[in-house]
Amino acid sequence: MLIKIPSKNHLEDSSVTQESIYHERRSLLKQMGFLGAGALMSSVIAQNAKAGFFDNDDEPTFQTKPLKYKKDTLNQALLKTPEQKVISHNNFYEFGSKKDQPIELAQGFVVDPWQLKVSGECDHPMTLDYDDLTKMFPLEERIYRLRCVEAWSMVIPWIGFSLASLLKKVAPNSRAKYVVFETLYDPKQMPGQESRRLGGGIKYPYVEGLRIDEAMNPLTLMSVGLYGKTLPPQNGAPIRLVVPWKYGFKSIKSIVGIKLLEHQPPTTWNKLAPKEYGFYANVNPSHDHPRWSQASERHITTGGLFARNRIPTLPFNGYGEEVADLYRGMDLSKHY
Amino acid sequence: MKSDTKVFLLKVLIHAGALLPLMNLYFLAFNDEIGADPVETVIHFTGIGALNLLLLTLSVTPIAKIIKQGYLLKTRRVLGLYAYTYALFHLFNFLAFEVQFDGSLFISEVIKRPYITVGMIAFFLLTALAITSINKLKRKMGKSWQSLHNFNYLIVLLATIHFYWSVKSELTSPLFYFVVAIALLLFRYKKIKRLILSVFI
Numbered sequence: 001m002l003i004k005i006p007s008k009n010h011l012e013d014s015s016v017t018q019e020s021i022y023h024e025r026r027s028l029l030k031q032m033g034f035l036g037a038g039a040l041m042s043s044v045i046a047q048n049a050k051a052g053f054f055d056n057d058d059e060p061t062f063q064t065k066p067l068k069y070k071k072d073t074l075n076q077a078l079l080k081t082p083e084q085k086v087i088s089h090n091n092f093y094e095f096g097s098k099k100d101q102p103i104e105l106a107q108g109f110v111v112d113p114w115q116l117k118v119s120g121e122c123d124h125p126m127t128l129d130y131d132d133l134t135k136m137f138p139l140e141e142r143i144y145r146l147r148c149v150e151a152w153s154m155v156i157p158w159i160g161f162s163l164a165s166l167l168k169k170v171a172p173n174s175r176a177k178y179v180v181f182e183t184l185y186d187p188k189q190m191p192g193q194e195s196r197r198l199g200g201g202i203k204y205p206y207v208e209g210l211r212i213d214e215a216m217n218p219l220t221l222m223s224v225g226l227y228g229k230t231l232p233p234q235n236g237a238p239i240r241l242v243v244p245w246k247y248g249f250k251s252i253k254s255i256v257g258i259k260l261l262e263h264q265p266p267t268t269w270n271k272l273a274p275k276e277y278g279f280y281a282n283v284n285p286s287h288d289h290p291r292w293s294q295a296s297e298r299h300i301t302t303g304g305l306f307a308r309n310r311i312p313t314l315p316f317n318g319y320g321e322e323v324a325d326l327y328r329g330m331d332l333s334k335h336y
Numbered sequence: 337m338k339s340d341t342k343v344f345l346l347k348v349l350i351h352a353g354a355l356l357p358l359m360n361l362y363f364l365a366f367n368d369e370i371g372a373d374p375v376e377t378v379i380h381f382t383g384i385g386a387l388n389l390l391l392l393t394l395s396v397t398p399i400a401k402i403i404k405q406g407y408l409l410k411t412r413r414v415l416g417l418y419a420y421t422y423a424l425f426h427l428f429n430f431l432a433f434e435v436q437f438d439g440s441l442f443i444s445e446v447i448k449r450p451y452i453t454v455g456m457i458a459f460f461l462l463t464a465l466a467i468t469s470i471n472k473l474k475r476k477m478g479k480s481w482q483s484l485h486n487f488n489y490l491i492v493l494l495a496t497i498h499f500y501w502s503v504k505s506e507l508t509s510p511l512f513y514f515v516v517a518i519a520l521l522l523f524r525y526k527k528i529k530r531l532i533l534s535v536f537i
Contacts, residue, residue, distance in 0.1 A: 298375060
């Protein structure tokens with residue numbers, strides 16, 4: 001496991017800019033950038049279309065709740081990405097395809113009531129409601145590296161339970177070879193699903209999948225929280241998947257359906273651009289994305305533009321010891 | 337108002353409109369106050385900015401013709417130079433903050449990734465236009481100056497392709513830029529037709 005010593009420029013959470021100031025400065029920049037930034041202007045307009053032009057900052061922010069969980073004692077030495085960055089830099093196209101859009105467009109998202117239906121090739125299909133998500137299983141903290149397919153990475157203290165414990169409860173039968181996950185489809189709440197322009201042109205609902213042995217691996221996490229509290233909507237509230245050895249797009253957010261299947265399911269990014277995004281999507285520094293190198297990554301922490309944060313990318317994102325066996329005998333340059 | 341005064345005021349506006357956002361951008365980015373990933377922010381901002389300025393430069397002539405205000409043409413050079421400045425920052429951001437001066441990674445990315453190759457060609461062409469915008473050189477070059485600066489039409493197409501190719505799936509904004517670029521080129525339909533014919537015949 002990779003151990004990082006916090007660098008000198010490591011800041012505490014308290015030194016991270018307050019959200020309100022962050023927003024003010026951003027909107028100032030957007031307004032000043034009228035000449036150089038037509039595209040930014042269009043996003044300002046998009047953001048304000050729903051909220052009215054000036055009351056953007058007065059919108060109530062989503063309330064997260066503290067969680068009880070067992071601490072991750074093994075990985076505390078990893079240099080965590082500040083919480084403010086984790087919750088403001090999101091690829092969640094349901095709330096806009098620009099990374100700063102989800103935090104602005106998702107605050108009104110309703111997560112309670114929620115229903116997560118687990119079904120398909122299993123003996124005891126079940127439906128979890130909102131309270132079940134945090135109460136049915138003991139929660140634990142897992143500090144994981146997250147490697148985005150776009151070649152940036154974070155370290156995030158997730159809170160959740162192993163997908164394996166949930167799957168054991170529904171008792172998969174012998175035909176269950178794959179697991180497919182589905183994000184909520186609700187264009188009224190998710191502006192990206194309603195507007196093609198906001199939603200980045202991908203097909204909804206978002207669908208992801210795993211092989212059953214990948215799903216049963218103890219690292220595979222159903223996350224209900226981060227940094228000690230329930231998930232904010234931009235990070236996939238109320239429940240999301242975290243598969244730390246795969247590119248981030250596999251870790252599907254705001255899940256309403258989990259289904260056990262006999263055959264490999266079609267998945268969103270793989271269908272959209274099969275040459276760029278494989279079904280497996282294991283982090284692999286020796287297999288480049290056709291349009292950029294995957295050999296290294298920028299680790300997002302603090303320090304602004306001058307942060308020397310480019311680090312080598314590790315096979316399976318550094319989790320090879322735990323998962324490399326799953327792919328023994330497979331040609332990973334073909335099954336990327 | 338005399339047209340000289342109008343040109344002067346316009347230029348002041350252009351300087352402010354191009355420089356202030358750039359200064360503000362880097363001030364915030366150095367202090368880590370501009371989103372979680374300031375690197376991505378500065379790369380996108382300067383890239384889009386360069387494209388906006390390039391298109392603005394190309395729209396001066398049509399606008400001046402339509403509203404019959406010939407003095408507007410005098411703003412083309414400063415706009416073009418700011419387009420180049422933004423492009424220069426865009427490239428520098430990629431080199432300094434994205435690949436962080438890893439020379440071999442930089443070179444392999446420029447060669448291996450077609451969208452970066454296209455962007456790089458556009459940048460080199462734009463560099464030639466920027467250098468030859470100096471009055472002395474312009475006079476020396478005579479007729480060939482105009483032929484060289486006709487490459488602007490190619491540059492704007494390469495830049496929109498570079499943008500289109502770089503995005504993951506959100507195609508609306510690249511397509512919008514493409515349409516605007518085509519519209520500006522169509523305004524020069526006869527000239528461009530002649531240019532193309534002169535190359536092939």
